[in-house]
Amino acid sequence: MEVERFRSMLKENFKCSEGGLANWCLGMEILQNENGICLNQNQYVKQKLEEFNHVLEKDIKRKTPLDPKFQSVLEQAEQSTEAEQNFPYRSIVGSLMYLATGTRPDILTAVSIASRYCSNPKKVHCNMVRQILYYLRQQTQYCIFYQKGSDSEIRGYCDSSWANNEDYSSISGFLFLMGNSLICWSSKKQPVIALSSTEAEYVAVSSATQEALWLKSLMKELGFNQGCINIYEDNEACINLSKNPQEFKRTRHIQVKYHFIRFHVKNNNVKLVYCPTQKQLSDFLTKGVTGTHLNESLRQIGLAHTISHGGELE
DSSP: OHHHHHHHHHHHHSOOOOOSSOOEETTEEEEEETTEEEEEOHHHHHHHHHHTGGGSOSSOOOSSSSOTTHHHHHHHHHHOOOOOTTOOHHHHHHHHHHHHHHTOGGGHHHHHHHGGGSSSOOHHHHHHHHHHHHHHHHOOOOBEEEETTOOOOEEEEEEEETTOSTTSOOEEEEEEEETTEEEEEEEEEOSSOOSSHHHHHHHHHHHHHHHHHHHHHHHHHTTOOOOSEEEEESOHHHHHHHHOOSOOTTTTTSOGGGGHHHHHHHTTSEEEEEOOGGGOTTGGGTSOOOHHHHHHHHHHTTOOBOBOTTSOBO
């Protein structure tokens, strides 16, 4: 009864039909078959590349959206006064942000960094935005694949890159998988200046823990109890700090709000699990990485699937 009432209300206020499963939603294509569901914005990427083609050169290619040495590029921008007239910086960055938060986490870190300079972009920043577009020109056929019959267990990967911004702040990044499928991701500049890599990781884990608790609550409402959620972290000192209630001199300055991790570790809501740096899947959300590293990470989080001309998942 409630479902029928909801459908009636939708039809009264919006133009809609019930002709079967959805194929498109806000520029996102939804492909379904017996193997699972694929979400992609490939058509959106093509439209934006055509729209901004006038600011791009024809033959330039890029294997990554962000230069691994982007810090030196930002330092160069600090000293530069060279601007580029008539470059649609805000429009491009806004379009890319919608894409990065929709189905393309591979460009999120680069877009997040570029978005800091919308008020006064210099030519160096414009070239950083161009690199993202050059990368997308090569990588247009990515989608997020949700395999039918996969388990509903949620696990997270969390990482940070210490003091890699021009103001010596750090970048936090995390992603969560349900089974082998990506369900959420984040890449953000930390609001504090961390005095060590351990502190930077601890701040990043704090954000990931908040996301894990929200996901756990959501899944419970849907009837899927999660138990303890594992968050994979590559800094052993950070993991030890989350378990030890004793305050040490080197960590006494850390803000109280970040220590709530200990409460949830103690109460078995989340568990920090060590994983080697080379197996840290969220690494690309905190820094510029090589093309090989990026492609392998994307494959492992289910973003390396392509779409055949017949619309089938490969």
